[in-house]
Amino acid sequence: SAGLEPMTTGQSIVGPYRIENYHCEAYGVLTNKCPGGPDRGVGTVQGVFVIERIMDMIAQALNMDPAEVRDRNFIQPHELPYETVAGRLYDSGDYPGSLEKLLQLSEYQDLRLAQQRARANGEHLGIGISCFVEHTSTGSQDYHKRGVYGLPAFDSATIQVDPRGNITAAVSAQSTGQNHESVFANLVARELGVPYATVKIIEGDTDATPFGSGTGVSRSAVSTGGAIRLAAQDIKQKVLELARFFLENEEGELDIAGGEVFVKADPARRVSFARVAASAYDASREVSLPENIERGLRVTRSFDPPHQVFGNGAHLAVVRVTPETGVVKLEKYFVVEDCGTIMDHVVVEGQVVGAVAMGIGNALLEELRYDEGGQLLTGSLMDYLVPTSMDIPEIQTLHTESPSPFTEGGVKGVGEAGTVGAYTAVANAVADALLPFSVELTEPPVGPERVWNMIKMAQGNR
Structure with a gap:
């Protein structure tokens, strides 16, 4: 102090x-x-x-x-x-x-x-x-301006989707009254277009969560939230790519809402998020993925506030x-x-x-x-x-x-x-x-x- x-x-x-x-x-x-x-x-x-x-x-x-x-x-x-x-x-x-x-x-x-x-x-x-x-x-750039080095200023999030479409998000910040378990679950649900009930937040267990600087300096919404957004964007991108195999290799723009992936130009053409998730683990009876696609739906991203x-x-x-x-x-x-x-x-x-x-x-x-x-x-x-x-x-x-x-x-x-x-x-x-x-x-x-x-x-x- x-x-x-x-x-x-x-x-x-x-x-x-x-x-x-x-x-x-x-x-x-x-x-x-x-x-x-x-x-x-x-x-x-x-x-x-x-x-x-x-x-x-x-x-x-x-x-x-x-x-x-x-x-x-x-x-x-x-x-x-x-x-x-x-x-x-x-x-x-x-x-x-x-x-x-x-x-x-x-x-x-x-x-x-x-x-x-x-x-x-x-x-x-x-x-x-x-x-x-x-x-x-405060991010690392601002600490460096003060002459402070060696102090972590980023936070991380690992998002994983299981074969049934259930989602866990493990974060480096621990709630101290900010209701992370609800706020971050809503954020994941919005970013991925899935029901809130399918999302679970994991925090506070260093064996189960990625490394980060943690809660403090009014940073959780920015740094941990930023990491969640980046990880969710990567997950969403892969889900959209996998969904094309269910939609007859549709080349048009896709999106996710209400737990379903759909063609934006023809919303009637759609497939459930859970069915797509199953395909990422070779658990689908409908499609078989090419060998060049990495199996699983798990992404870890970090975010260090630039200012x-x-x-x-x-x-x-x-x-x-x-x-x-x-x-x-x-x-x-x-x-x-x-x-x-x-x-x-x-x-x-x-x-x-x-x-x-x-x-x-x-x-x-x-x-x-x-x-x-x-x-x-x-x-x-x-x-x-x-x-x-x-x-x-x-x-x-x-x-x-x-x-x-x-x-x-x-x-x-x-x-x-x-x-x-x-x-x-x-x-x-x-x-x-x-x-x-x-x-x-x-x-x-x-x-x-x-x-x-x-x-x-x-x-x-x-």
């Missing part, structure tokens, strides 16, 4: 904005505190916090709406792919479009009017926006702060998320909502605290608070798609995006609520103790 965070934070600070001049120096410091490791948005969370707090500070200094400041500085869709001053190549997206959709989803102008009424009544209602670009699925690909999003949080206690109540939350081509809408929704909940915990509650001797004080869930369902409001989401030109199928990663956006949206909302106190918020988490102390300090400085 000490190596990842300084580099990633430095590259993330520029965000989705057109920034021409930038210099960053970052340091990793070795201490005797408890070791920490990277977890869901490492480095990016901190970088987004810096630039998004700056955007709000600019808005306050210029007496402008925070949304307008962002909109004036976005990289525009027609400029993509866009190489940032921090050395990243953003692939695709519509950053102003994401913010515009967020403002519509949240009924932003109505929220600002409600805030004016609340302040007139002495209440402290805050609205926070966070716009971000998040890197996903990092970048999801983007815009979050808005509404909070209410009680100054006497410092308690922050999160009342509303809105998300617009763009992760390229969506492979499974239900899974993407779950990934975003779960990550937002985690980001809310990071922003409001979670903190590693030490005593003067370096002893960890928050070493259990009795002391290290995490949010419960009582702390999380309904999260309203809207998903958009900007396919990447650098990946198979245009997909991007999404597993960390919710955390990246939530951390700062909540903090900005708290800062907005505390504007009447002239509080300068530069460090989360914004739990009761810190909020109360910031208010008292600001009052003492008046």
Whole structure:
């Protein structure tokens, strides 16, 4: 983590904005505190916090709406792919479009009017926006740019069709909550034109799966999904070639759908996928394959992402702060998320909502605290608070798609995006609520103790 965070934070600070001049120096410091490791948005969370707090500070200094400041500085869709001053190549997206959709989803102008009424009544209602670009699925080329060699950055998939037409896909990534067994099975079924029920995914057993870098860096949809697509394309090509023996050596274009291979110009002429599969193992009573055709239907392919690909999003949080206690109540939350081509809408929704909940915990509650001797004080869930369902409001989401030109199928990663956006949206909302106190918020988490102390300090400085 000490190596990842300084580099990633430095590259993330520029965000989705057109920034021409930038210099960053970052340091990793070795201490005797408890070791920490990277977890869901490492480095990016901190970088987004810096630039998004700056955007709000600019808005306050210029007496402008925070949304307008962002909109004036976005990289525009027609400029993509866009190489940032921090050395990243953003692939695709519509950053102003994401913010515009967020403002519509949240009924932003109505929220600002409600805030004016609340302040007139002495209440402290805050609205926070966070716009971000998040890197996903780092490949070997990007590691090499950093001077990192010897670190595998590809994933693999082995697809095998048995003589009955049943399909197994063994993959190098292991699901950690992304529902690979369903998402990848659907992907195989779509690519091969066969029923979902005929596909089985194998993962987690190194004796049964091909080698790859595994799950991490929001890479599974891109790298493992890319390997699956390539392997499925090879399988499909061979099945189509074998099907011609059943279709009187048909020379026209063939395709597969519903578990049957058919002539596109004459769909009535067709043969089942299972019958064709049997022929690949000399198990067909209808055709006999020439000796020059290799038996079996088994392919292993790998995919190494040629570039990092970048999801983007815009979050808005509404909070209410009680100054006497410092308690922050999160009342509303809105998300617009763009992760390229969506492979499974239900899974993407779950990934975003779960990550937002985690980001809310990071922003409001979670903190590693030490005593003067370096002893960890928050070493259990009795002391290290995490949010419960009582702390999380309904999260309203809207998903958009900007396919990447650098990946198979245009997909991007999404597993960390919710955390990246939530951390700062909540903090900005708290800062907005505390504007009447002239509080300068530069460090989360914004739990009761810190909020109360910031208010008292600001009052003492008046």
